[in-house]
Amino acid sequence: MAFKAERTNARVVAGLAVVAVVAAGCGSSGTSSDQSPTLVAYTGQSTDYQINFNPFAPTNIGGTGTIFQTLFFYNIVRDDEPAPRLGQQFSWNADGTQLSITLRDGVSWSDGEKFTAEDVVFTLDMITKNKGMNSGNYSGRATATDDTHVSIAFDQPSFVDGPTVLGKTYIVPKHKWADLADPAVAVLKDPVGTGPYLLEEFKPQAYTLKANPSYWGGEPAVKKIRYLALSGNQAGATALKSGQIDWQTGPVPDVKDVEKNYPGYRSVVTPVNQIVLDTCSNAALGCSGPQTDPAVRQAIYYALDRTQLNALAFENTASEVSPSFMLPERDQQLISGRLQNRVAPMQPDLAKAQQLLDGAGYVKGSDGIYTKGGKPLSLTVKTVAGWTDYITAVNTMTQQLKQVGIKLAPQQLSWNEFVDAKDRGEYQLIIDSLYQGPAPDPYYLYSYFFSTAQTAKVGAKPGANISRFSDPQVDRALDALKHVNPNDTAARQPHLETIQSRIEQAMPYIPVVTQGTISVYHSAKFTGWPTEDDLYAFPAVWAHPDQAEVYLRLKPAGK
Incomplete structure (x- = not known):
């Protein structure tokens, strides 16, 4: 009973804090000084913001898509044609060794300097010189043929590099970045970009973006966006209940009854x-x-x-996950028949788990916990304080694994501590998620999280492969996939199957479930949101550059 009382009191305090922060930032009416409503967003930030708008830094807090733009926009949730942004057209030569890009003319940086092909070349060259920034293993050589044309040469067929270069590389201004000593981690407090928004104000509890009146695509209809830092998911739900947040992605109590419990709001769940x-x-x-x-x-x-x-952590919004890390629905035809499990079992197999431990030389002690070499099989699992769904999942796993003889010790960290632990490799287990690439193709997830080129020794910053996994067969298969046209499914499949088999055996990332990403939005205040019938972008407030695509489509209700 005492525990429940503490949680209830915490929610009341959190709710009051939310109201105070929002009211202090934009007034009780929720409008900016020009009477246009401010869109208030909550990304799940559970501690104060520490300013950094460097789009390549692990501690980046925002601006990707809104301040800094890519050349094109790729929709990962449906098979749309890439939408022009800073780029207008692109084409490959026949063997995939040269990518030609035509840029948009007449674009300016937010400080008034002209955007040119030199900025694109500078950004790509910078990535090749800084491993921590090169999440896509880009290895091309970019040349500006004039102010609006860039040619990228590759030593080998590199069709798969296209979506990363074109859709996930944020172009930065050469005249501002050329003197940065370590751009991979530099703290950027005064971002200069080409995007539809500018940084107006930063405070640790909230920062505000304002519409860029000189944006090449026209000033957005949503004039201000305020991002809040709250105490966690419970505070976010409280803020939604009081109508103080307009867009949140994360767990919401009784998500199936959002329209009833949160009048004026709707939700969309995306796996x-x-x-x-x-x-x-x-x-x-x-x-x-x-x-x-x-x-x-x-x-x-x-x-x-x-x-x-x-049921306990995700309100039954999650779905099956494959140990191949292919998406069961999107990639059904590509999942290998050689796998032990096409999808992970939804029910536990305690006998199988104990058989594996017995076979590896572990012995169950009198307390029911396995030991080896006199040491108990105990593991620390880290998560972010305030992420209630993940915290609930970890607490549930602790009880589940105890039944098989494995002890979990949950540990909650601040966001920055969490990121630092991942980067340094100073952890045993972390609950997190694997993200998709710039296009609906499993190659990108594999290249991010399973490539040796994306990892590093403990203590050094890796790319996305924080597990430190390294396997020559996987590396060879990834390299082979770079040589094959993505449209040649038959030629690609043997290499995809090799990767699937190896990662199921090694399992450096233990599959839990496919997350049903829950986004709740204020449909009575703004119109134009993505829906299940029109997923023009991945509708998560923290997804980038997708969130910028959403802001550009929105309009204040009645306008």
């Missing part, structure tokens, strides 16, 4: 990202702990009761 337990898996690169044993990772995989996790 895209896969929830996992990240493991620091590779002892050869400095990882330490029981999770470096594949048998332990496999035992955790089989011991999870995913049906229970879905």
